[in-house]
Amino acid sequence: MLLQISEPGAGVKPQRRLAVGIDLGTTHSLVATVRDEQTVVLGDAQGRVLLPSVVRYLGAGAIEVGYEAKARQAEDPENTFVSVKRYMGRGLGDLASHHGAPYRFVEGEGMVQFDTRAGRISPVQVSAEILKVLRDRAVAELGGELAGAVITVPAYFDEAQRQATKDAAKLAGLEVFRLLNEPTAAAVAYGLDNAAEGVYAVYDLGGGTFDISVLKLTRGVFEVLATNGDPALGGDDFDRAVYDWLLAQSGLNGLSSSDASLLLTASRAAKERLSEQTEATVDTVLSDGSRIVATLSRDTFAELTAGLVKKTLTPVRKALRDAGLAIDDIKGVVLVGGATRMPCIREAVAEFFQQTPLTDLDPDKVVALGAAMQANLLAGNRAGGDWLLLDVIPLSLGIETLGGLCEKIVPRNTTIPVARAQEFTTWKDGQTAMSIHVVQGERELVSECRSLARFELRGIPPMVAGAARIRVTYQVDADGLLNVTAAEQTSGVEARIEVKPSYGLSDAEVARMIEDSYLHARDDLEARRLQEQKVEAARLIEATESALTEDGGLLTEQELEVLVKGLQVLKGAMEGSDWQAIKNAADALNEASTEFAGRRMDHSIKAALTGQKLESLGV
Amino acid sequence: MSEMAPRNYFEFFQLPEMFRLDQSVLDSHYLELQARVHPDKAAHLSDVEKRLSLQWATFANEAYQTLKRPLERARYLLRIHGVDTREEDNTAMPAEFLLEQIEWREEMQDAIAGRSEAALDRLGFRLKKEMDHLIESLGAMLDVQQSHPDAAVLVRQLAFLEKLKRDLDQAHALLED
Numbered sequence: 001m002l003l004q005i006s007e008p009g010a011g012v013k014p015q016r017r018l019a020v021g022i023d024l025g026t027t028h029s030l031v032a033t034v035r036d037e038q039t040v041v042l043g044d045a046q047g048r049v050l051l052p053s054v055v056r057y058l059g060a061g062a063i064e065v066g067y068e069a070k071a072r073q074a075e076d077p078e079n080t081f082v083s084v085k086r087y088m089g090r091g092l093g094d095l096a097s098h099h100g101a102p103y104r105f106v107e108g109e110g111m112v113q114f115d116t117r118a119g120r121i122s123p124v125q126v127s128a129e130i131l132k133v134l135r136d137r138a139v140a141e142l143g144g145e146l147a148g149a150v151i152t153v154p155a156y157f158d159e160a161q162r163q164a165t166k167d168a169a170k171l172a173g174l175e176v177f178r179l180l181n182e183p184t185a186a187a188v189a190y191g192l193d194n195a196a197e198g199v200y201a202v203y204d205l206g207g208g209t210f211d212i213s214v215l216k217l218t219r220g221v222f223e224v225l226a227t228n229g230d231p232a233l234g235g236d237d238f239d240r241a242v243y244d245w246l247l248a249q250s251g252l253n254g255l256s257s258s259d260a261s262l263l264l265t266a267s268r269a270a271k272e273r274l275s276e277q278t279e280a281t282v283d284t285v286l287s288d289g290s291r292i293v294a295t296l297s298r299d300t301f302a303e304l305t306a307g308l309v310k311k312t313l314t315p316v317r318k319a320l321r322d323a324g325l326a327i328d329d330i331k332g333v334v335l336v337g338g339a340t341r342m343p344c345i346r347e348a349v350a351e352f353f354q355q356t357p358l359t360d361l362d363p364d365k366v367v368a369l370g371a372a373m374q375a376n377l378l379a380g381n382r383a384g385g386d387w388l389l390l391d392v393i394p395l396s397l398g399i400e401t402l403g404g405l406c407e408k409i410v411p412r413n414t415t416i417p418v419a420r421a422q423e424f425t426t427w428k429d430g431q432t433a434m435s436i437h438v439v440q441g442e443r444e445l446v447s448e449c450r451s452l453a454r455f456e457l458r459g460i461p462p463m464v465a466g467a468a469r470i471r472v473t474y475q476v477d478a479d480g481l482l483n484v485t486a487a488e489q490t491s492g493v494e495a496r497i498e499v500k501p502s503y504g505l506s507d508a509e510v511a512r513m514i515e516d517s518y519l520h521a522r523d524d525l526e527a528r529r530l531q532e533q534k535v536e537a538a539r540l541i542e543a544t545e546s547a548l549t550e551d552g553g554l555l556t557e558q559e560l561e562v563l564v565k566g567l568q569v570l571k572g573a574m575e576g577s578d579w580q581a582i583k584n585a586a587d588a589l590n591e592a593s594t595e596f597a598g599r600r601m602d603h604s605i606k607a608a609l610t611g612q613k614l615e616s617l618g619v
Numbered sequence: 620m621s622e623m624a625p626r627n628y629f630e631f632f633q634l635p636e637m638f639r640l641d642q643s644v645l646d647s648h649y650l651e652l653q654a655r656v657h658p659d660k661a662a663h664l665s666d667v668e669k670r671l672s673l674q675w676a677t678f679a680n681e682a683y684q685t686l687k688r689p690l691e692r693a694r695y696l697l698r699i700h701g702v703d704t705r706e707e708d709n710t711a712m713p714a715e716f717l718l719e720q721i722e723w724r725e726e727m728q729d730a731i732a733g734r735s736e737a738a739l740d741r742l743g744f745r746l747k748k749e750m751d752h753l754i755e756s757l758g759a760m761l762d763v764q765q766s767h768p769d770a771a772v773l774v775r776q777l778a779f780l781e782k783l784k785r786d787l788d789q790a791h792a793l794l795e796d
Contacts, residue, residue: 378659
């Protein structure tokens, strides 16, 4: 075992908040939690922990998720969605090849949608169905409402893909503590102790995505130095290589979508068998009764996929260079993702890094386990003895300047959270508006980057060209999500706008979708709101009380009285069943504690710098 | 931000206002601070505390990134002392330095044309030495002689070399693709 994180010393144990980690994967998804100080993956009634990321729409509101849906994939391919993660935050134009995907694609608002038996469905909704099943599994298993979840995303996911994931969680009724990068989650699961100090590479080949992250581990701190990857390369592509080979061998083409689906499943099975044995035979009968029989050797498979394997090494080199490191600086390599079971991958990684990769933990579960540990930490269930994650953004964020060029404002691999500002000016006399185009990517031409949002700053007072000072600020939060503001500085008249990137669902849309799912039961919706407000209020009460216990001394008697009163009012409101009253009381308490929160933070910063070291850091 | 808002980044990390700094002290103070203010510490707290946390962690990252990198640190120090490095409009450079730049660029082009990773590596190694040397001189200029206008000239030169380094990295990427 590479590392072990020990539980902190005894103390008064506050009530544990239920928190889960979810690995929302391309081919399968998992939910894990920390229970009795053990991190465990939760299974379904039959004890199966992997949930196939497959959703089938049967019509009339009926939906199947997981094994059931997967079993029907070949017979109902147009309404059964596999690998939907590939379409998250993606427009039709992004999908270079649907490569035989049998869906009826429709261009949606910034993101592709599918025409199904149940109407138009977006990838966000499909993902939400998977998340709901995992949420329900956790609630049943843990016996209570969840305080929150950590959901993992590929490190190389861009803004659109992250936002889509967060929207899906919201739709599934999950409070997202944090979006966590998959390789970082894996590093947490492997943990760290003194022996693990140093720089590690996490090579993560999932069903549909490839990530490489380079992390520096020092006592208690996971610092991501660089990350890179390919959001459209994964185990699925290896299945496809076998599938193409089978077609070529049997001289077939133009298969029906159900036959294609059948053959693809057979291809995947053959690929998986080749991880255990040196050859695998495919024997499948198609719908017209014709039979395909072919034997694939491990060597042939390696030849077929050599290009794919090589394709993973380019991002690896880039990440190393961004981190300013050479291969011999890497102390260990961790393998993550079911696809890393393939011998050809293990060999390629070992050869590249000149060392045997670490495979102690199940590559299918390691991400969910790390996410669960992080969720437990974020829920505040661990007093002291914590670790700290410092992650980065994978892609540069820029702005369009004259001539269709992209000027980078936040370069890739910058530690988050981060805020960067840049000043621009008007170029025409009397100009009162300026359009701002936010883009993401490494290329110099805006047309080759991803467009995130366009907005216009209006109300600039008329001035001569070049006199206005427009400050554009990019703020990236700890989830890697971006917020852009622009303000004119000189006039004192401040125009300001906040953007929510165009592909994301607006809060109103999410609210509508949630309401739709409760359409037939208005009481349900009211009950749900009440439940939500109660959970929220309980969280606030607990946070406020523990803040008062820790730092009550920072308040005057009067101030203390105000907060205590606010707590009483909120507790009173919680006795009743008026969700609006609870919300009002909670808002009031939040407002009243603003000053206190500021003082607590100042106090903490002062303590950090006056030698009250945190034991976990031990620096 | 709050009554605690420090006067400048050096004060924030309790470091002397100097170009030559003890990297390990900077690192450990940074981690001490992040361990307290990072948004992960506030994930279960109220929205107010989450917001404050985001602000402080953002500030700590910006301060750290500025002081960690020599070029940024030198620019920042000069700004504290009211010296504008005028990198956008002042391109006056010693002729010798400019000639050297042209040579570097030519060699880089040759290496790309010859698709030679080894040649790029050799260039990178020489560039690193050149930058180390310049950083050394900057230290003397800023901390010992305290000659800020002269330091501004060196900062502009270092910015040239950093650009060259970025282009060299891109050239590597180009050869790999």
